[in-house]
Amino acid sequence: MASLIFATLLSLLLLSNVNAYPKDGFTIDLIHRDSPKSPFYNSAETSSQRMRNAIRRSARSTLQFSNDDASPNSPQSFITSNRGEYLMNISIGTPPVPILAIADTGSDLIWTQCNPCEDCYQQTSPLFDPKESSTYRKVSCSSSQCRALEDASCSTDENTCSYTITYGDNSYTKGDVAVDTVTMGSSGRRPVSLRNMIIGCGHENTGTFDPAGSGIIGLGGGSTSLVSQLRKSINGKFSYCLVPFTSETGLTSKINFGTNGIVSGDGVVSTSMVKKDPATYYFLNLEAISVGSKKIQFTSTIFGTGEGNIVIDSGTTLTLLPSNFYYELESVVASTIKAERVQDPDGILSLCYRDSSSFKVPDITVHFKGGDVKLGNLNTFVAVSEDVSCFAFAANEQLTIFGNLAQMNFLVGYDTVSGTVSFKKTDCSQM
Secondary structure, X not given: OOOOOOHHHHHHHHOOOOOOOOOOOEEEEEEEOXXXXXOOOOOOOOHHHHHHHHHHHHHHOOOOOOOOOOOOOOOOOOOOOOOOXXXXXXXXXXXXXXXXXXXEOOOOOOEEXXXXXXXXXXXXXXXXXXXXXXXXXXXXXXXXXXXXXXOOEEEOOOOEEEEEEEOOOOXXXXXXXXXXXXXXOOOOOOOEEEEEEEEXXXXXXXXXXXXXXXXXXXXXXXXXXXXXXXHHHHOOEEEEEOOOOOOOOOOOEEEEEHHHHOOOOOOOEEEEOEOOOOOOOEEEOEEEEEEOOEEEEOOOOOOOOOOOXXXXXXXXXXXXXXXXXXXXXXXXXHHOOOOOEEOOOOOOOOOXXXXXXXXXXXXXXXXXXXXEEEEOHHHHEEEOOOOEEEEOEEEOOOOOEEOXXXXXXXXXXXXXXXXXXXXXXXXXXXX
């Protein structure tokens, strides 16, 4: 597996006694799993086939969500074990061991498979061996790192902390809670070394995990996520710009931290985050969606009453809405399109048309509290075959999510200190 990090340079960097946080922040490649830099990439597939693959994964992904028992590292996870749409290259330990893992705003803990692996899925790349890392250390039951994990458990005989995460498809990871050095390759700069990061060293990892992947990098709002652990050094700021993954340019999306992650300038639209349980997820307030001049007011109790009725998530492809609202939206969209309506070849998406000169996509605007985000054509309709395009929204009675298709070619910034999410229309291929 190709790595973006050169071991020699990393080893020299890790000898430093302080963490290497560039003053102006840092930027890392965010690799879509169907893009040329991904081990999952299939060059024989067309762009529409890749789109259909992503939609199928989105359709299979189910949230087992309950306001009563959900917590940041509980079974109530947005992701199924093999659902993540974006990957990141990092390294763990000293000397550094390259890890290619799912990057996900819908989970928290950074974990990877570790030796000895008692019951693990077959992994293509070498497993991380904590005994080979001079900076690896298990954490005690009484430590702040252990207390940060709500579902942590303790070995009383060894006084060490362990974790268990079960995903929506019943896959799970179990192992030791530890601290070690995490190193990330920064675009155009030397790698960034982060000491004493909380990680999960998984010794039992079973389910539908893909052999090409090495674990998960949590980017959620919970206390053990990469973002939260970097909070002070990055001032709570990160952003990403998602290149349309069906593009044939081979360009890679970017994720930015610290001052690099600030979204500013003309055309920025911001909305407030809503803090609620589970803290992992970034909740927003969706007020309405407009199709042309027709505004459809949004109401939903999927995430309980009150504020925070939709989650913004980089790992979900489609935008998912409650059925009653979705079908009202679909009806209005359909009333503006005069092209031939056809069936989705996979039967997943409800509103599809034959591509022709008469197929015109209407203007669609998402009204968040405090800011309106006008979507482009590529955010709302996607090609699922050579001559069929479908509406990239779907009905769902379990969750409401603003998915990654709706976010492509926007610079999306998260400020966890001020509690805002900002959008700026951007050609992400130029980032």
